[in-house]
Amino acid sequence: MSLNLKTSVLKVDQPLELKSGKVLKRYELAYETYGVLNNSRDNAVLICHALSGNQHAAGKYKDDDKPGWWDNMIGSGKPIDTDHLFVVSLNNLGGCHGSTGPKSINPETNKIYGSDFPIVTVEDWVNSQSKLMESLGIAKWKFVIGGSLGGMQAFQWTLQFPDKVEKCIIIAAAPKLTAQNIAFNEVARQAIMKDPNWHNGHYLEKNVIPNQGLALARMLGHITYLSDDSMKEKFGRDLQKQKLNFNFDVEFQIESYLRYQGEKFGNSFDANTYLLMTKSLDYFDPIKDFGDDLNTRLSKTCSKYLIISFTSDWRFPPSRSKEIMKLLIHNNKNVSYSEIDSSGGHDAFLMENEDYFEIMRNFISGDNNGV
Amino acid sequence: MSLNLKTSVLKVDQPLELKSGKVLKRYELAYETYGVLNNSRDNAVLICHALSGNQHAAGKYKDDDKPGWWDNMIGSGKPIDTDHLFVVSLNNLGGCHGSTGPKSINPETNKIYGSDFPIVTVEDWVNSQSKLMESLGIAKWKFVIGGSLGGMQAFQWTLQFPDKVEKCIIIAAAPKLTAQNIAFNEVARQAIMKDPNWHNGHYLEKNVIPNQGLALARMLGHITYLSDDSMKEKFGRDLQKQKLNFNFDVEFQIESYLRYQGEKFGNSFDANTYLLMTKSLDYFDPIKDFGDDLNTRLSKTCSKYLIISFTSDWRFPPSRSKEIMKLLIHNNKNVSYSEIDSSGGHDAFLMENEDYFEIMRNFISGDNNGV
Numbered sequence: 212m213s214l215n216l217k218t219s220v221l222k223v224d225q226p227l228e229l230k231s232g233k234v235l236k237r238y239e240l241a242y243e244t245y246g247v248l249n250n251s252r253d254n255a256v257l258i259c260h261a262l263s264g265n266q267h268a269a270g271k272y273k274d275d276d277k278p279g280w281w282d283n284m285i286g287s288g289k290p291i292d293t294d295h296l297f298v299v300s301l302n303n304l305g306g307c308h309g310s311t312g313p314k315s316i317n318p319e320t321n322k323i324y325g326s327d328f329p330i331v332t333v334e335d336w337v338n339s340q341s342k343l344m345e346s347l348g349i350a351k352w353k354f355v356i357g358g359s360l361g362g363m364q365a366f367q368w369t370l371q372f373p374d375k376v377e378k379c380i381i382i383a384a385a386p387k388l389t390a391q392n393i394a395f396n397e398v399a400r401q402a403i404m405k406d407p408n409w410h411n412g413h414y415l416e417k418n419v420i421p422n423q424g425l426a427l428a429r430m431l432g433h434i435t436y437l438s439d440d441s442m443k444e445k446f447g448r449d450l451q452k453q454k455l456n457f458n459f460d461v462e463f464q465i466e467s468y469l470r471y472q473g474e475k476f477g478n479s480f481d482a483n484t485y486l487l488m489t490k491s492l493d494y495f496d497p498i499k500d501f502g503d504d505l506n507t508r509l510s511k512t513c514s515k516y517l518i519i520s521f522t523s524d525w526r527f528p529p530s531r532s533k534e535i536m537k538l539l540i541h542n543n544k545n546v547s548y549s550e551i552d553s554s555g556g557h558d559a560f561l562m563e564n565e566d567y568f569e570i571m572r573n574f575i576s577g578d579n580n581g582v
Numbered sequence: 583m584s585l586n587l588k589t590s591v592l593k594v595d596q597p598l599e600l601k602s603g604k605v606l607k608r609y610e611l612a613y614e615t616y617g618v619l620n621n622s623r624d625n626a627v628l629i630c631h632a633l634s635g636n637q638h639a640a641g642k643y644k645d646d647d648k649p650g651w652w653d654n655m656i657g658s659g660k661p662i663d664t665d666h667l668f669v670v671s672l673n674n675l676g677g678c679h680g681s682t683g684p685k686s687i688n689p690e691t692n693k694i695y696g697s698d699f700p701i702v703t704v705e706d707w708v709n710s711q712s713k714l715m716e717s718l719g720i721a722k723w724k725f726v727i728g729g730s731l732g733g734m735q736a737f738q739w740t741l742q743f744p745d746k747v748e749k750c751i752i753i754a755a756a757p758k759l760t761a762q763n764i765a766f767n768e769v770a771r772q773a774i775m776k777d778p779n780w781h782n783g784h785y786l787e788k789n790v791i792p793n794q795g796l797a798l799a800r801m802l803g804h805i806t807y808l809s810d811d812s813m814k815e816k817f818g819r820d821l822q823k824q825k826l827n828f829n830f831d832v833e834f835q836i837e838s839y840l841r842y843q844g845e846k847f848g849n850s851f852d853a854n855t856y857l858l859m860t861k862s863l864d865y866f867d868p869i870k871d872f873g874d875d876l877n878t879r880l881s882k883t884c885s886k887y888l889i890i891s892f893t894s895d896w897r898f899p900p901s902r903s904k905e906i907m908k909l910l911i912h913n914n915k916n917v918s919y920s921e922i923d924s925s926g927g928h929d930a931f932l933m934e935n936e937d938y939f940e941i942m943r944n945f946i947s948g949d950n951n952g953v
Contacts, residue, residue, distance in 0.1 A: 231828035330828045390813035390836040391805060397837045398801045400830060401844075405794045407778045423776045430769045431802065434762060442761035448867065455865060457602035457701045459771060459857065463864065465761040466768045473772075486830060493834065494826060496819065 214245045214270035214286065214293065218309060223342050227304075230494075233329040236318065240343050241309025242266050242301035245285060246293035248347070255349045256291065257340065258300040259357030259364035262432070262488045263480060265308035268300040269293075283563045290571040291356070299347065304339045305331045305487040313483030314415065326412020326483055333360075333367045333495045340364075341372060354378035354575065358560035359527065360488065363495050366535065370497055370505070373512035380574065382519045383560040385531035386538065387496040392526070395435055396489040399428035403482045412483055425485060426477030430469045438523035438556030498538070509542040516546045517574040519567065521559035547574060585616045585641035585657065585664065589680060594713050598675075601865075604700040607689065611714050612680025613637050613672035616656060617664035619718070626720045627662065628711065629671040630728030630735035633803070633859045634851060636679035639671040640664075654934045661942040662727070670718065675710045676702045676858040684854030685786065697783020697854055704731075704738045704866045711735075712743060725749035725946065729931035730898065731859065734866050737906065741868055741876070744883035751945065753890045754931040756902035757909065758867040763897070766806055767860040770799035774853045783854055796856060797848030801840045809894035809927030869909070880913040887917045888945040890938065892930035918945060 220239050227235045243266045248255060258268050258281065269285035271278040285291040285298055302310040305328060313328040320327075344352070355365040355376050362384030369379045388396075403409065406424030410417050437445075446465040461467045501508060516539055520532035529550045536548045551567045553559040559567075591610050598606045614637045619626060629639050629652065640656035642649040656662040656669055673681040676699060684699040691698075715723070726736040726747050733755030740750045759767075777795030779785050785792055808816075817836040832838045872879055887910055891903035900921045907919045922938045924930040930938075 231826075233828075326830075387819065389810055390817040390819065390834070391808075391810045393819070393834050394801075394805045394813065394836050394840055397834075397840055398798060398805065401801065401841070402773060402798055404830065405798065406776075427769060427773055427776065427798070430765075430772065434765045434769065437762075439760055439762045442765065446761040448758065448761065448764070448870075455602075457604075459697075459775065459861070463761070463764050463768075465765050469765055469768055470772070490830070 216243065216270045216272055218243055218266065220309065221343050221346050223339070225342070227335070227339060227342075229329055229335045230332045231329055235304075235311070235329065238304060238311035238339065239309075239315075240301050240304065240311075240339060241306075242299060242343060243268065243279075244300070245269050245298040246296050248297040248349070252348055253351065254295060254353055255297045255299060255347065256353050257344070257355045257368075258285070258291075258298060259336075259340075259355065259361035260300070260303060261357065261359040261361045262492070263476070263485070264361065265306060266300050266302040266310075267308070269298070281561065283561075284568075284571070290568045290575065292575075296353065299343065299349075301340065301343055303331075303336050305484060305491075307481035307484040312481070313412070313487070314481055323413070323415045324483075325415060326486075328483060328487070330487055330490050332491055333363050334371065334500070336364055336491070337367045337371045340368075341375075344375070350375070352376050354380055356380035356382070357384075358382040359384060359557065360492055360495075363492075367495075367497060369512045369514040369516075370501060370508045373508055373514070376512070376514045378517070378574070379514045380517045380519070380571070381532070381535060383521060383524055383527050383532070383557055384535065385527040386498055386534050388493055393493050395431065396493055399431055400486055400489055402427035402431070403486060406482075409482075412486075414482070420478070421482045422474075422477035424477075425480060425482045426470075426473035428485060429476040429480075430473040433469060433472050435526045436556055436558045438525065438554055440523055440554045441556050444554065506542055509539070509544060512544070514544070516544060517570070518546065518548045519560070519570065520548075520550050521553045521555060521557070522550060523554050524557045524559060526557040587614065587641045587643055589614055589637065591680060592714050592717050594710070596713070598706065598710060598713075600700055600706045601703045602700055606675075606682070606700065609675060609682035609710065610680070610686075611672050611675065611682075611710060612677075613670060613714060614639065614650075615671070616640050616669040617667050619668040619720070623720055624722065625666060625724055626668045626670060626718070627724050628715070628726045628739075629656070629662075629669060630707075630711075630726065630732035631671070631674060632728065632730040632732045633863070634847070634856070635732065636677060637671050637673040637681075638679070640669070652932065654932075655939075655942070661939045661946065663946075667724065670714065670720075672711065672714055674702075674707050676855060676862075678852035678855040683852070684783070684858070685852055694784070694786045695854075696786060697857075699854060699858070701858055701861050703862055704734050705742065705871070707735055707862070708738045708742045711739075712746075715746070721746070723747050725751055727751035727753070728755075729753040730755060730928065731863055731866075734863075738866075738868060740883045740885040740887075741872060741879045744879055744885070747883070747885045749888070749945070750885045751888045751890070751942070752903070752906060754892060754895055754898050754903070754928055755906065756898040757869055757905050759864055764864050766802065767864055770802055771857055771860055773798035773802070774857060777853075780853075783857075785853070791849070792853045793845075793848035795848075796851060796853045797841075797844035799856060800847040800851075801844040804840060804843050806897045807927055807929045809896065809925055811894055811925045812927050815925065877913055880910070880915060883915070885915070887915055888941070889917065889919045890922060890931075890941065891920075892922050892924045892926060892928070894925050895928045895930060897928040
């Protein structure tokens with residue numbers, strides 16, 4: 212069954228009070244849906260995207276070279292099976308793919324927001340996503356799912372709306388960033404903000420983009436998404452030409468790959484959105500945010516959890532997923548945990564893998580899961 | 583006994599043929615020595631520096647805030663004991679602390695070399711270091727020692743001059759860089775070469791320096807020198823102020839630390855030298871370079887080896903040091919290997935550590951060491 216693709220936009224006219232204290236008076240959320248919402252409206256699931264994701268998670272538009280970013284996971288007969296499920300996938304607030312964000316017009320100034328767009332948090336996203344849920348007439352998600360920053364949103368859903376999530380799938384995530392994680396984000400931010408085209412974040416008004424800084428940020432990010440082993444397998448020390456250049460042109464194949472990936476991203480993604488997303492990662496810390504209230508919130512949640520990590524992921528290694536697992540077990544929650552053997556690094560959550568997909572299918576279809 | 587500091591300069595008028603095929607007609611090497619060369623001239627040791635090191639390894643000049651970069655290791659009564667040893671420490675060719683390098687005048691153009699300075703390799707360094715050895719009237723080093731890129735030079739000495747090195751101490755090194763190592767170097771290089779002050783490497787002629795790009799490179803490098811654990815211990819998620827800023831100013835203490843380190847380095851080190859050093863790292867691959875000749879060369883070396891790694895070093899983890907050890911054992915060499923328990927990451931080789939220093943003392947003073 213084909214996915215019948217279209218992008219919808221929800222216009223929300225109620226103000227959204229952000230964690231920063233700022234208020235967005237109105238905003239729009241761009242989203243796609245796949246599959247059909249059943250009559251009892253209880254087959255809806257929410258896909259939360261990671262740092263550079265968007266609403267286009269599955270299927271292929273007519274002019275697309277590639278399908279959506281999680282097409283191997285979502286579709287007819289796939290682990291998130293659109294023959295049975297109604298899948299909702301949105302672009303997060305602050306994004307650059309149709310939802311209100313730094314590229315939008317600030318209604319108060321009639322100029323592009325740029326860096327005046329407020330910093331949004333995982334908490335803010337979940338609040339805005341709940342408006343989309345309401346508008347679609349969904350009372351409870353069958354599950355909320357995401358990898359990396361998306362997994363953090365899935366986790367946050369069960370804390371913020373403990374009775375609205377039946378199951379929660381948290382993949383390749385962490386309960387908060389380490390100093391090293393923050394450090395990588397900070398280098399990425401500095402790379403963007405030191406670009407001569409940065410103009411304090413108001414580059415679009417000047418008809419330029421800080422694409423070189425963003426490319427650097429992406430190159431660096433990319434290293435942390437891949438494992439040392441997968442880089443070795445893919446590139447090793449292979450040269451572009453037969454012998455060493457003795458200059459600073461592209462020399463090793465890994466350099467060529469990174470430059471290409473960086474350039475492509477630098478010219479297509481919005482730098483302000485990238486900055487926002489990294490801050491949202493840095494700020495995520497529900498254990499600190501909720502404090503003593505966390506246990507109360509967890510006691511209220513009816514969610515069953517599936518937590519998945521990948522052996523070669525060094526951005527959010529299995530030990531970080533286990534921190535979430537232990538917290539949940541400590542609170543007597545129903546938790547399944549699975550550590551998937553993969554050389555794919557952090558990006559493994561986007562890759563096809565028999566064990567991974569089988570565990571997903573079982574958890575999604577099963578009625579009873581737990582450690 | 584104080585070290586009696588002074589910087590000497592060796593002027594070499596013989597041409598040096600580089601691995602790239604280029605020739606340096608003449609060059610200078612800046613160096614310091616500590617301790618006294620004995621009458622039999624057999625107590626000399628060579629210190630090889632890493633990426634951003636220089637000749638000033640020990641002691642404190644009158645106006646210095648801090649002593650030389652390995653002052654805890656070198657001095658009277660220290661593991662490299664200047665009461666008994668004659669210590670030679672130089673600035674590598676291509677450096678920016680007095681030896682001929684990108685900041686020097688190119689005799690062929692009478693302009694600053696800048697990026698026209700040829701790329702030098704570990705092999706080239708060892709050749710140039712051997713000229714210093716000759717000039718000092720030393721026939722054999724009691725030992726050659728270095729950490730990281732310095733360790734690679736120490737290893738290379740035993741391959742290139744197998745009969746001129748009594749002992750060889752290789753600390754926190756690797757027999758060659760992985761794709762991930764090269765990838766980090768490439769992001770650093772791109773950060774420098776995308777700086778608007780770069781001017782194709784001829785920035786000094788324009789009276790500017792690409793300090794922001796170099797600062798980014800250093801910030802990134804710094805992350806790879808520290809362990810995740812040491813960052814956690816030092817900074818954790820501690821904030822500069824009491825609460826979140828919700829802007830892009832310095833927020834977490836790790837950000838402040840990295841920005842400070844980056845800025846300091848960006849304003850004091852030479853960007854072209856930094857680029858050269860990363861290439862020298864990328865190119866180091868003696869197993870490939872020597873090919874079938876490696877075993878012959880190793881069979882000729884009379885050196886005893888000490889190889890040291892640190893548990894939390896993820897730039898060149900213990901597994902990489904073991905590759906060198908296995909190669910040497912396979913060739914029936916006399917090898918001691920020690921994996922030091924430390925949370926200091928790659929930088930642990932520069933830190934005081936009782937086990938580390940004890941192993942160094944034993945190996946240096948002992949007549950018979952081996953696995």
